[in-house]
Amino acid sequence: MPSDSMTIGASGMDAYQAQIDVISNDIANVGTTAFKSQNLTFQDLFYQTQQSASAPTTTNGGVNAQQVGIGVKIGATDTDTSQGGVQTTGVNTNMMINGDGYFILANADGTGAPKYTRDGDFSLNDNGLLFDPSTGLGVMGYTADAAGNVEATGSPGPIQIPIGLKAQAVATGAGAKLGPAGDKVFDMSFGGNVDSTQYAAAVSNGTAPASSLATAGTTIYDSLGDPHLVQVTFQPALSNGGVAVPFSVDNASGVAVTAATEWAYTMTSTDGTTFLNPATNTSSTTSGIQYAFFDQNGQFINTSATRAPALGTTLGGTAVHSADGLPSAASGDQLTVTKWGVVPGANNSATQTAAPGAIGIDLSGMTSNAATAQVLSTGQNGLAPGILSNISVGQDGTITGSFTNGASQTLARVAVATFQNEQGLTRTGGSDYVASPDSGAAEIGTANSGSFGAIVGDSLELSNVSISDEFTKLITAQNAYTSNSKSITVANEDLQTVIGLIH
Numbered sequence: 001m002p003s004d005s006m007t008i009g010a011s012g013m014d015a016y017q018a019q020i021d022v023i024s025n026d027i028a029n030v031g032t033t034a035f036k037s038q039n040l041t042f043q044d045l046f047y048q049t050q051q052s053a054s055a056p057t058t059t060n061g062g063v064n065a066q067q068v069g070i071g072v073k074i075g076a077t078d079t080d081t082s083q084g085g086v087q088t089t090g091v092n093t094n095m096m097i098n099g100d101g102y103f104i105l106a107n108a109d110g111t112g113a114p115k116y117t118r119d120g121d122f123s124l125n126d127n128g129l130l131f132d133p134s135t136g137l138g139v140m141g142y143t144a145d146a147a148g149n150v151e152a153t154g155s156p157g158p159i160q161i162p163i164g165l166k167a168q169a170v171a172t173g174a175g176a177k178l179g180p181a182g183d184k185v186f187d188m189s190f191g192g193n194v195d196s197t198q199y200a201a202a203v204s205n206g207t208a209p210a211s212s213l214a215t216a217g218t219t220i221y222d223s224l225g226d227p228h229l230v231q232v233t234f235q236p237a238l239s240n241g242g243v244a245v246p247f248s249v250d251n252a253s254g255v256a257v258t259a260a261t262e263w264a265y266t267m268t269s270t271d272g273t274t275f276l277n278p279a280t281n282t283s284s285t286t287s288g289i290q291y292a293f294f295d296q297n298g299q300f301i302n303t304s305a306t307r308a309p310a311l312g313t314t315l316g317g318t319a320v321h322s323a324d325g326l327p328s329a330a331s332g333d334q335l336t337v338t339k340w341g342v343v344p345g346a347n348n349s350a351t352q353t354a355a356p357g358a359i360g361i362d363l364s365g366m367t368s369n370a371a372t373a374q375v376l377s378t379g380q381n382g383l384a385p386g387i388l389s390n391i392s393v394g395q396d397g398t399i400t401g402s403f404t405n406g407a408s409q410t411l412a413r414v415a416v417a418t419f420q421n422e423q424g425l426t427r428t429g430g431s432d433y434v435a436s437p438d439s440g441a442a443e444i445g446t447a448n449s450g451s452f453g454a455i456v457g458d459s460l461e462l463s464n465v466s467i468s469d470e471f472t473k474l475i476t477a478q479n480a481y482t483s484n485s486k487s488i489t490v491a492n493e494d495l496q497t498v499i500g501l502i503h
Helices: 002-028 196-205 467-502
Strands: 038-044 047-051 066-069 072-079 086-088 095-098 102-106 115-117 138-143 188-193 214-221 227-236 247-250 256-259 261-269 274-277 282-284 290-294 300-304 334-339 357-367 374-380 386-393 398-403 408-418 426-429 432-434 443-446 454-457 459-461
Touching (some): 227 374, 290 357
Antiparallel strands (some): 038 072, 095 454, 102 138, 102 408, 188 374, 214 227, 227 261, 290 300, 334 357, 386 398, 408 443
16 A cells, blocks of 8 residues: 555655764764764564465465565664774873773772773873763772782772872882893993903003093982992903913803903992992992903903902802802902992981992993993992883783883783673763673773783774765665655655545
């Protein structure tokens, strides 16, 4: 009947208008951070059976059912969860997930039903809360303890980044150890070159003129974080206790290597800091003499407090340093502070009572070649006090704080969630989703592990809307809408013809 055709055409117009609405919404959100486009699918409506099907018989091949459809309906609105592009923002609190997963948002006190988002446009408020400024909801994760350890167990809570967090001072000798691979036991490292031609000339002349000296200055820190300037000086070792180079010295691996040059080195302070002289068991602003040995190729061999140390006397015998063994006065790679000197502008009554201590000295980066002498300080593990100045986010969501003194510390870890059925999530606007019975419960874990995507810091995810695809679908939907309207027009004309026959 014409009225059925009108109803069918109306259902088509309703369905394709809904598709045009979905497409229009996608186009409108082409610039929305982490927006996921949608695609509407259709299903046909219940069929009117004009004649039922009959089975074949011996005399008849059977009759197919005669059915007439009564229109179309919306079957589903699917979300395209594919990855959007990357926009680098340079904002240290921005982040995106490259792969599967959602950030978790909740009230600033951790209460209320959580929301989930791919939009990582986060900020820090004046209380140090990492939050979504568009909703005021806090970003959930796990805050580190004072030692920088993250215990990612239990339900995640609001992430707090302490504004004005201070880093403790670290005395040189108490920080992270330095040194070559397999031998990171030192506290100060030096590199550069001591001139082997100057060494040969000094040995030939029997004296070490000022031109043969090589020096470098560096700063070390006491336990209160006050700085102290010290200078290391290298000079040719002219007296070998009756043994002249070449002679063999064990390297840190215990292998005997022929020494071609032998350099004596000392440390001197400029502020009154005093060092222990093990030979005399007294303290002065200049340390006791220690020795460094280099082979025929100018490569570093080892250190010792003894000129021409006997072979086989490694740590335990203590004449030379052995790999991964603690520095010592006997192995010639330890400086012991007995009292700290005066620091301008510091509380020197406190500074001079700061804890003294031993400092291991690494010379493995030095050479003794026929080249200009240039000794360089390449590192030390002391730190002045510092204040939190910046944060960065790692691929696993770990938030690391950088301090003005060069220290870094783990502050928190952002939690991420995945769902068994992402299509079942319910959109709530603001690029947020909530779980539904069809999505399943959130599976919470650590980014860049298992099925969870990696977090990219200083970046945001772009919308995954394809303008070209959307306009293609829009043209198709518009044509379908127009065609359905034409079917209503035709049905109306047919109905008017029937009415005319009655009159």
